[in-house]
Amino acid sequence: MSPRLILKNLLAHPLRSILTLGSVALAVFLVCMLQAVVTALSSATSAASSQRLWVQSAVSLFVDLPLSYESKIAGVAGVETVCKFQWFGGEYRDGGSFFAQFGVDADTFGPAYPELDVVDGSYDAFAGRRDGCLVGQALADQYGWKVGQTVPIIGRIFPRVDGSAWDFVIQGIYRAKTTAVDERTLYFHFDYLREAIEQGAVRMEPGVGVYLVDLRDGAEPTAVMSAIDALFENGPQRVQTTTEAEFARQFVTMLGSVPVLLRSIGGAVLFAIFFAILNTMLMAARERTRDLGVLKALGFTDRWVFVGLTVESLLLCVLGGAIGIAVAFVLSLGVAKAIASFVPGFEIAGESVALGMGLSIALGLVAGCVPAWNASRLKPVAALRAED
Amino acid sequence: MADSDPIIRLRHVERSYTRGGEILPVLQGLDLEMEAGAFYALMGPSGSGKTTMLNLIGGLDSPDAGEVIVAGEHVDLLRGAELSHWRAEHVGFVFQGFNLLPVLTARENVELPLQLTPLSRSQRRAQAERALTLVGLADRMTHRPAQLSGGQEQRVAIARAIATDPSIILADEPTGDLDRRTAEQILDLMQRLNRELGKTILMVTHDPVAAEFADRVIHLDKGRLGRIDHNHEPRRISAEAAADVG
Numbered sequence: 241m242s243p244r245l246i247l248k249n250l251l252a253h254p255l256r257s258i259l260t261l262g263s264v265a266l267a268v269f270l271v272c273m274l275q276a277v278v279t280a281l282s283s284a285t286s287a288a289s290s291q292r293l294w295v296q297s298a299v300s301l302f303v304d305l306p307l308s309y310e311s312k313i314a315g316v317a318g319v320e321t322v323c324k325f326q327w328f329g330g331e332y333r334d335g336g337s338f339f340a341q342f343g344v345d346a347d348t349f350g351p352a353y354p355e356l357d358v359v360d361g362s363y364d365a366f367a368g369r370r371d372g373c374l375v376g377q378a379l380a381d382q383y384g385w386k387v388g389q390t391v392p393i394i395g396r397i398f399p400r401v402d403g404s405a406w407d408f409v410i411q412g413i414y415r416a417k418t419t420a421v422d423e424r425t426l427y428f429h430f431d432y433l434r435e436a437i438e439q440g441a442v443r444m445e446p447g448v449g450v451y452l453v454d455l456r457d458g459a460e461p462t463a464v465m466s467a468i469d470a471l472f473e474n475g476p477q478r479v480q481t482t483t484e485a486e487f488a489r490q491f492v493t494m495l496g497s498v499p500v501l502l503r504s505i506g507g508a509v510l511f512a513i514f515f516a517i518l519n520t521m522l523m524a525a526r527e528r529t530r531d532l533g534v535l536k537a538l539g540f541t542d543r544w545v546f547v548g549l550t551v552e553s554l555l556l557c558v559l560g561g562a563i564g565i566a567v568a569f570v571l572s573l574g575v576a577k578a579i580a581s582f583v584p585g586f587e588i589a590g591e592s593v594a595l596g597m598g599l600s601i602a603l604g605l606v607a608g609c610v611p612a613w614n615a616s617r618l619k620p621v622a623a624l625r626a627e628d
Numbered sequence: 629m630a631d632s633d634p635i636i637r638l639r640h641v642e643r644s645y646t647r648g649g650e651i652l653p654v655l656q657g658l659d660l661e662m663e664a665g666a667f668y669a670l671m672g673p674s675g676s677g678k679t680t681m682l683n684l685i686g687g688l689d690s691p692d693a694g695e696v697i698v699a700g701e702h703v704d705l706l707r708g709a710e711l712s713h714w715r716a717e718h719v720g721f722v723f724q725g726f727n728l729l730p731v732l733t734a735r736e737n738v739e740l741p742l743q744l745t746p747l748s749r750s751q752r753r754a755q756a757e758r759a760l761t762l763v764g765l766a767d768r769m770t771h772r773p774a775q776l777s778g779g780q781e782q783r784v785a786i787a788r789a790i791a792t793d794p795s796i797i798l799a800d801e802p803t804g805d806l807d808r809r810t811a812e813q814i815l816d817l818m819q820r821l822n823r824e825l826g827k828t829i830l831m832v833t834h835d836p837v838a839a840e841f842a843d844r845v846i847h848l849d850k851g852r853l854g855r856i857d858h859n860h861e862p863r864r865i866s867a868e869a870a871a872d873v874g
């Protein structure tokens with residue numbers, strides 16, 4: 241079958257072609273988006289370091305640990321440094337969009353996170369100023385923040401007695417070299433928070449959400465983990481120590497088996513679409529049985545007919561797939577921005593494009609092969625006898 | 629010209645169909661020779677096996693037994709792609725229902741068999757235009773079948789059948805769906821293909837008047853050959869049919 245005949249056949253039933261095209265586009269679009277989410281979730285896990293340990297309360301992430309634990313953890317063999325992490329949970333501009341703020345120890349936080357790259361201002365400036373803070377590039381871009389600017393944050397967990405905002409002065413803007421760190425976080429001094437509490441500006445007990453432990457080179461993570469856990473076996477607060485990788489993995493599994501779920505949804509959609517397309521292609525070939533008989537009578541071989549019908553389906557599906565990928569790509573830019581705080585690193589990567597293209601090619605081939613095979617086996621005499 | 633080699637030769641040809649487990653013999657030991665350059669009409673009652681015979685000669689079907697030798701080739705021995713190639717080169721088909729591809733224009737329909745030749749795109753186009761001009765449709769090149777009358781559609785089909793210049797035209801009731809006047813125009817065209825281009829034509833028809841346009845009339849009855857009539861003075865197109873060609 242000639243390219244022109246293939247094209248004209250597709251154009252002869254514009255509605256049917258568009259619907260087929262649309263369903264492939266939709267399926268590929270969905271698969272690309274789901275794949276991007278799965279990739280983003282798992283890349284957060286794989287970029288996580290096993291060189292860092294997280295010590296949290298054995299009861300729950302929301303229960304603080306005593307300040308006194310710091311020096312005890314620091315004494316465990318294999319521990320290089322300990323850094324306090326406190327979830328601040330404040331709000332920038334009432335009801336504004338969400339981003340994370342952590343109180344950390346400046347002297348140990350930076351060295352433990354070589355992935356953090358301060359591109360504007362400097363880490364030392366941050367370390368040198370009590371009310372200083374570090375913000376991610378994405379945050380700075382979003383709010384138009386500059387180094388030296390003051391960021392007022394209303395404390396929701398740590399409200400000031402006088403109702404005023406916490407003022408953090410930007411001393412550095414960082415970029416993340418891996419997805420283990422996201423660029424939408426504000427880091428400030430833990431001590432700034434502690435002093436405010438001690439001075440009575442905030443009515444709260446000082447505590448530490450999580451201790452971050454940076455391991456000494458060559459230290460065995462599992463040994464250190466069990467040593468730390470053993471240390472507080474008998475209270476006052478039992479702890480649970482995990483590697484960062486494990487911590488991230490737990491976070492991902494805490495979301496339920498989201499990746500598995502997403503993959504199953506994608507698979508189910510594909511499966512349904514496949515049968516719809518197969519059915520359309522079978523119908524399209526059947527109603528042209530006589531035409532196929534004519535082609536054979538004219539001397540077109542069975543192979544020609546097979547290739548022609550397959551290419552027809554392939555063309556439709558690849559075009560649909562390309563549209564699906566393009567739409568997914570355009571939309572993903574917006575989606576990535578919207579969900580950056582929860583799922584950093586969301587993007588339609590080459591991997592997703594390849595997956596989408598591969599799927600549309602596979603769809604087109606399989607859905608085209610079946611009617612094409614039937615058509616190629618058709619006896620010309622029988623095909624010519626077919627009713628219109 | 630009794631001593632010239634026949635272009636079509638059937639020897640003891642048998643063909644039967646099985647329907648619902650029963651064997652239905654259609655052609656039962658058919659022997660027939662047809663001369664090159666003649667215009668044959670094939671007549672017979674419905675179900676006598678005319679289409680079956682035409683399909684065997686055109687290589688659309690294979691006999692159960694016997695030999696089908698067309699243009700020097702043992703067509704009964706060809707299979708698959710070989711048979712396709714042979715068809716493309718040696719025979720042109722014309723059907724009762726025209727069988728044009730509805731999505732293609734008249735010219736594209738005629739170009740279709742040319743795609744199996746080594747001709748270039750522009751050569752194919754020129755050849756298709758020549759064939760359409762020959763059948764009187766120079767002004768209908770870009771019309772689609774739905775925009776043509778039945779007689780015009782059949783002329784496009786004839787142009788398609790002669791586009792690759794095959795030596796044999798096989799037509800199965802080409803005028804069956806046409807009114808008398810249009811039918812005469814098609815029959816006149818067939819005569820011209822036969823006389824001016826030297827095509828050997830085998831045309832199935834139920835219409836005795838149509839058969840009068842041929843040189844010879846073969847009668848088939850229940851799969852057996854009957855008499856062969858010679859029209860010494862084949863019928864010509866009537867004046868009123870000739871007047872409104874188009």
Ligand SMILES: Nc1ncnc2c1ncn2[C@@H]1O[C@H](COP(=O)(O)OP(=O)(O)OP(=O)(O)O)[C@@H](O)[C@H]1O
Nearest residue numbers: 645646647654672673674675676677678679680681
């Ligand atoms: N594919 C088939 N399967 C079963 N029976 C068939 C098949 N093709 C033809 N027949 C039968 O064979 C017989 C001859 O058929 P054929 O089409 O050759 O007749 P015909 O002379 O062309 O008739 P008509 O004038 O009606 O076109 C008929 O009885 C027909 O029903």
Ligand SMILES: [Mg+2]
Nearest residue numbers: 678679680800
């Ligand atoms: Mg018939």
